[in-house]
Amino acid sequence: MKxxxxxxxxxxxxxxxxEFVKAELEKAHPGLEVELSVMMTKGDKxxxxxxxxxxxxxxxxxxxxxxxxxxxAHIAVHSLKDVxxxxxxxxxxxxxxxxEDVRDAMLSEKYASLEAxxxxxxxxxxxxxxxxxxxxLRPDFVIKNLRxxxxxxxxxxxxxxxxxxILASAGINRLGLSAEVNYFTPISxxxxxxxxxxxxLGIEIVCDAEVERLVSVLNDEDAIIETRVxxxxxxxxxxxCQVPIGVNAELCGDALxxxxxxxxxxxxxxxxxxxxxxxxxxxxxxxxxxxKVIDRGAKALLERAEQIALNEIF
Numbered sequence: 494m495k496x497x498x499x500x501x502x503x504x505x506x507x508x509x510x511x512e513f514v515k516a517e518l519e520k521a522h523p524g525l526e527v528e529l530s531v532m533m534t535k536g537d538k539x540x541x542x543x544x545x546x547x548x549x550x551x552x553x554x555x556x557x558x559x560x561x562x563x564x565x566a567h568i569a570v571h572s573l574k575d576v577x578x579x580x581x582x583x584x585x586x587x588x589x590x591x592x593e594d595v596r597d598a599m600l601s602e603k604y605a606s607l608e609a610x611x612x613x614x615x616x617x618x619x620x621x622x623x624x625x626x627x628x629x630l631r632p633d634f635v636i637k638n639l640r641x642x643x644x645x646x647x648x649x650x651x652x653x654x655x656x657x658x659i660l661a662s663a664g665i666n667r668l669g670l671s672a673e674v675n676y677f678t679p680i681s682x683x684x685x686x687x688x689x690x691x692x693x694l695g696i697e698i699v700c701d702a703e704v705e706r707l708v709s710v711l712n713d714e715d716a717i718i719e720t721r722v723x724x725x726x727x728x729x730x731x732x733x734c735q736v737p738i739g740v741n742a743e744l745c746g747d748a749l750x751x752x753x754x755x756x757x758x759x760x761x762x763x764x765x766x767x768x769x770x771x772x773x774x775x776x777x778x779x780x781x782x783x784x785k786v787i788d789r790g791a792k793a794l795l796e797r798a799e800q801i802a803l804n805e806i807f
Contacts, residue, residue: 494703497527497707498529498565499514499529499530499567499569499570500532500561500565500566501529501530501532502532502533503531503533504643506572506667507570508529510571510572511529514694514696518707518710522707530566532560554571554576554697558584561583561584561697561698562584562699567704568587568698570695570696570697571694571696571697572664572695573589573690573693574687574688574690576695578724583699585697585698586698587696587698587709588696588712589694589695589712589717590693590696590712590716593663593667593692594662594679595662595682595691595692596661597662598662599657599658599659599678599680600650600657600658600659600660600674601657601658601674601675601678602675603675603676606676607631610631610656610657611656613635614633614656615637615656616634616657617637617638617649617654617658617659619638621736621737621798623685624760625757625758626760627659628758628759628761629760630760632760643665646658661688661692682752685739686739687740687741688738688739689727689738693716696711715744718744718772718775719741721775721779722740722778723741725779725780726783729779729780735802736755737756738754740753741753742775744772749775749778750767750768751767751768751778751779752766755786755791756798757794757797759801764786764789766782766786768781
């Protein structure tokens with residue numbers, strides 16, 4: 494194969510991610526030409542409605558997948574946290590890259606931390622997972638939806654629509670935007686458990702042995718293990734973007750630490766679990782942890798959470 498085509502969204506972060514993969518592939522395979530095919534997804538077009546109400550994560554991948562299935566592209570580069578658990582026939586998850594900082598972060602023009610925010614502070618996020626954990630910490634917060642690409646969200650903060658906004662640290666770091674605001678403060682995982690797959694890139698590929706061989710050089714073993722645990726947990730719970738689920742697996746040498754949280758979007762009811770095991774046991778850990786919360790009533794709680802997300806204003 495002499496030419497590989499990447500289907501990508503047109504946001505600055507999506508383009509950074511695709512350009513990064515392009516450069517890495519061209520470096521690993523001298524003589525290989527890598528081209529970007531930029532397209533707009535439904536998730537990029539509908540910016541005034543919460544994701545939970547219009548279909549969740551697949552809104553950012555469907556058009557890219559359709560282009561791949563038509564033979565117009567070979568791979569698509571996604572933030573792994575935005576990648577659905579199931580794939581259309583003919584496509585699969587081919588690569589999981591080394592993770593950036595997995596933490597969420599608070600951005601603000603006036604306040605240095607969540608604790609420093611005033612009573613009734615307006616905080617921007619569209620993530621039900623973040624909403625739940627913010628309101629658990631500070632029930633006084635007023636949570637407002639925040640859609641658009643990273644630069645748009647920062648602009649809205651700077652224009653005074655919010656006292657603070659919550660974004661993934663990884664995206665800010667990749668785009669070098671931390672200096673765009675007065676305060677960029679990563680949030681401890683003890684306070685806010687990240688999303689499944691956060692800070693890793695997931696490369697979706699057509700089911701083709703040569704394409705898989707070319708991109709496999711970008712796989713990271715630790716990221717594959719950690720995100721497998723996280724995605725198994727979410728898959729067993731049948732949880733998508735419409736429900737608040739946080740899960741993070743972290744390898745420390747041979748030890749594997751996993752924390753998870755789920756509940757209602759307003760933070761009024763939650764279940765949390767943690768488990769420590771070994772690297773060798775990773776293939777069963779996500780499922781085992783999911784079963785623990787299922788035994789405590791997780792399925793019914795998530796059904797209620799989904800109804801709230803679909804029927805209430807957010």
